[in-house]
Amino acid sequence: MVLILTESRYKPYARSNKDAFGLMQIKYSTAKMLQNKIKLPLSLKDPYINVVYGLEHLRNLHKVYNSPIEVYSVYNTGFSYLKNKGINWNFIRKLLINKTYIENKILFRKLDTSF
DSSP: OHHHHHHHTTOTTOBOTTSEETTTTEEHHHHHHHHHHHOOOOOTTSHHHHHHHHHHHHHHHHHHOSSHHHHHHHHHHOHHHHHHHOOOHHHHHHHHHHHHHHHHHHHHHHHHHHO
8 A cells, every 4th residue: 555655664663753653654633533433442553453543534534535635635744734834736736746756666666676
């Protein structure tokens, strides 16, 4: 899943400078909002639990936003940040396309040298 690659580089115990944890880089505040529905402990360092919370968060975002670009942007940066900066989806789309292109190029280069 590209989202896990982008968020944590497949490191299950990754921690961001914004206190997001695990493969899906979920914050405790986000998990806390989802906990009543998911009925799992807030053990975000557990890879399985982390992915379950991350997928539920994505599912909720898909209900609200119209495009994958919007969903990914809000997931990655948070709604408050985008709202405060003024949302310009065209600019964000260009950034994500360039970021994905560069990350994929690096990934494929690593794969080519590993065989």
